[in-house]
Amino acid sequence: xxxxxxxxxxxxxxxxxxxxxxxxxxxxxxxxxxxxxxxxxxxxxxxxxxxxxxxxxxxxxxxxxxxxxxxxxxxxxxxxxxxxxxxxxxxxxxxxxxxxxxxxxxxxxxxxxxxxxxxxxxxxxxxxxxxxxxxxxxxxxxxxxxxxxxxxxxxxxxxxxxxxxxxxxxxxxxxxxxxxxxxxxxxxxxxxxxxxxxxxxxxxxxxxxxxxxxxxxxxxxxxxxxxxxxxxxxxxxxxxxxxxxxxxxxxxxxxxxxxxxxxxxxxxxxxxxxxxxxxxxxxxxxxxxxxxxxxxxxxxxxxxxxxxxxxxxxxxxxxxxxxxxxxxxxx
Amino acid sequence: xxxxxxxxxxxxxxxxxxxxxxxxxxxxxxxxxxxxxxxxxxxxxxxxxxxxxxxxxxxxxxxxxxxxxxxxxxxxxxxxxxxxxxxxxxxxxxxxxxxxxxxxxxxxxxxxxxxxxxxxxxxxxxxxxxxxxxxxxxxxxxxxxxxxxxxxxxxxxxxxxxxxxxxxxxxxxxxxxxxxxxxxxxxxxxxxxxxxxxxxxxxxxxxxxxxxxxxxxxxxxxxxxxxxxxxxxxxxxxxxxxxxxxxxxxxxxxxxxxxxxxxxxxxxxxxxxxxxxxxxxxxxxxxxxxxxxxxxxxxxxxxxxxxxxxxxxxxxxxxxxx
Numbered sequence: 001x002x003x004x005x006x007x008x009x010x011x012x013x014x015x016x017x018x019x020x021x022x023x024x025x026x027x028x029x030x031x032x033x034x035x036x037x038x039x040x041x042x043x044x045x046x047x048x049x050x051x052x053x054x055x056x057x058x059x060x061x062x063x064x065x066x067x068x069x070x071x072x073x074x075x076x077x078x079x080x081x082x083x084x085x086x087x088x089x090x091x092x093x094x095x096x097x098x099x100x101x102x103x104x105x106x107x108x109x110x111x112x113x114x115x116x117x118x119x120x121x122x123x124x125x126x127x128x129x130x131x132x133x134x135x136x137x138x139x140x141x142x143x144x145x146x147x148x149x150x151x152x153x154x155x156x157x158x159x160x161x162x163x164x165x166x167x168x169x170x171x172x173x174x175x176x177x178x179x180x181x182x183x184x185x186x187x188x189x190x191x192x193x194x195x196x197x198x199x200x201x202x203x204x205x206x207x208x209x210x211x212x213x214x215x216x217x218x219x220x221x222x223x224x225x226x227x228x229x230x231x232x233x234x235x236x237x238x239x240x241x242x243x244x245x246x247x248x249x250x251x252x253x254x255x256x257x258x259x260x261x262x263x264x265x266x267x268x269x270x271x272x273x274x275x276x277x278x279x280x281x282x283x284x285x286x287x288x289x290x291x292x293x294x295x296x297x298x299x300x301x302x303x304x305x306x307x308x309x310x311x312x313x314x315x316x317x318x319x320x321x322x323x324x325x326x327x328x329x330x331x
Numbered sequence: 332x333x334x335x336x337x338x339x340x341x342x343x344x345x346x347x348x349x350x351x352x353x354x355x356x357x358x359x360x361x362x363x364x365x366x367x368x369x370x371x372x373x374x375x376x377x378x379x380x381x382x383x384x385x386x387x388x389x390x391x392x393x394x395x396x397x398x399x400x401x402x403x404x405x406x407x408x409x410x411x412x413x414x415x416x417x418x419x420x421x422x423x424x425x426x427x428x429x430x431x432x433x434x435x436x437x438x439x440x441x442x443x444x445x446x447x448x449x450x451x452x453x454x455x456x457x458x459x460x461x462x463x464x465x466x467x468x469x470x471x472x473x474x475x476x477x478x479x480x481x482x483x484x485x486x487x488x489x490x491x492x493x494x495x496x497x498x499x500x501x502x503x504x505x506x507x508x509x510x511x512x513x514x515x516x517x518x519x520x521x522x523x524x525x526x527x528x529x530x531x532x533x534x535x536x537x538x539x540x541x542x543x544x545x546x547x548x549x550x551x552x553x554x555x556x557x558x559x560x561x562x563x564x565x566x567x568x569x570x571x572x573x574x575x576x577x578x579x580x581x582x583x584x585x586x587x588x589x590x591x592x593x594x595x596x597x598x599x600x601x602x603x604x605x606x607x608x609x610x611x612x613x614x615x616x617x618x619x620x621x622x623x624x625x626x627x628x629x630x631x632x633x634x635x636x637x638x639x640x641x642x643x644x645x646x647x648x649x650x651x652x653x
Contacts, residue, residue, distance in 0.1 A: 079455075129637075129641050133401075133594055137581075137636045140581055140630070140633040141634060144627070145630055257458070265455070306466070307465050308463060308470060310466070311463030312463060314455075314458065315463060319445070319451070322450055330452045
């Protein structure tokens, strides 16, 4: 197969070859390409406009901020859904500290995320608790605490006044949330491909017992996976803070969990772990954003149907991802 | 017979000791803070109405958790079933009940198929189907409150038995369904299979348990329980609205684990769930009596779920916890 590709590559331009390789390795690329073609054909004016391009980039940044961190935990075969809690409560902390520290208070988000991620790791690896339920409880506790803080302080929204440069954003085509998500993307790709962590996470996900027998300190790397996840989510939540108009989200909704998980699963990181990674989540997030962006430009979409589409999308995504789950009995 | 050291005895029976202790503390505490607690007929009826549909749904969820899986869609199936009753009652009359139960069963079948056939973790699969169920409920109700005025349908849950002095019918429904749940798990071969799958899935497979069939059946049973809970809740509420079950994911789950059913499966049982439901529901009403924020109550249930999950798992048996 590879022989054939290299022979024909002599005739094609290198860009075309790398694009073909990208499509071969990631089936979700087909979905992205097909969606772009269909949506531009049906609603070309609205879909291809500058405004829509910016809105896609913003949605892409938000989805990535939620999905990049948990990808590392899913690589190890666990599930981390504490990202909604880290996002909401981290942003609330930033809002609380804003009067004292100014815009530097946003730096509390990654610090808080790292701390919660570490805590999740300890609870899972040392206390031997199923990860999805401990992180679910964590997310619920943090999410509802945000609402409690809002109610106690008696304010409606936790909003910070935007700085001067954000009010008249000078750069065309590139919105601020997207630029703020870039460090998260770079950091995630760096951890995956330029440190040994990515390899170890994949190893734990593919065969946990073998890895333990080979002398790898499994608990340490599990805790590290959760910590990395929390840190990336915290870092990314700054972009969401800016996207929502410099405010923290205050009402906890379990549906936010779906956005991150759907992007990961659509990208092609199987829930049993062992393969995939943040580079696939990039594509998954793009596909997720494109679907909803294109869908809501269609005339006659009933907002009552929104839930149904989200559910159906997750449904299709998990079935599509189930191919790679053979061999392990899931519970 | 060798004497077992006290420490080990306590450790082994932790999942019985904690619920009973918590229950006694709770009853004493509520009794001290509120002299009317369980003292008047009104308070007993209120508590019975509050816990009945919850007990039915929790019984179904226990079956799934006992098997080592998880069902996120239970509150949403309750909601969908109630909404089907509310929306279509004026056209179909009592015909809505089989339809609601059938829809619930279909959701259970899909959940089971996704887990057993496609090998998708039940957590993800039921998250997806739960959102679909909620989406359908939103679509057919349009988000409006529906009222059922037919006294026959309302009497299904609220008829007082014996008349005048007893408890509402939904309470007896709940107890009966709970007893059926106990019979299924402890008195039938099917129940032993559920325990076997929960304790050691590989072993159960080697012992000849038909994994696919059993797991699908358990999920269908769980969804059926949720559907019945929805129908009875619609009858109790005299209608339906979109907020049924919205905040009940955590309390439902808490009530199962507080009873002493371990999340990893194989330990506990439906018989423990009554105690768990009583603890969660009475704690809930106790907290609302002292006017605590609903968000604060959710934080408490999240913490309870987390702590009980940590305490009840038998770590000697499970090698890899995911």
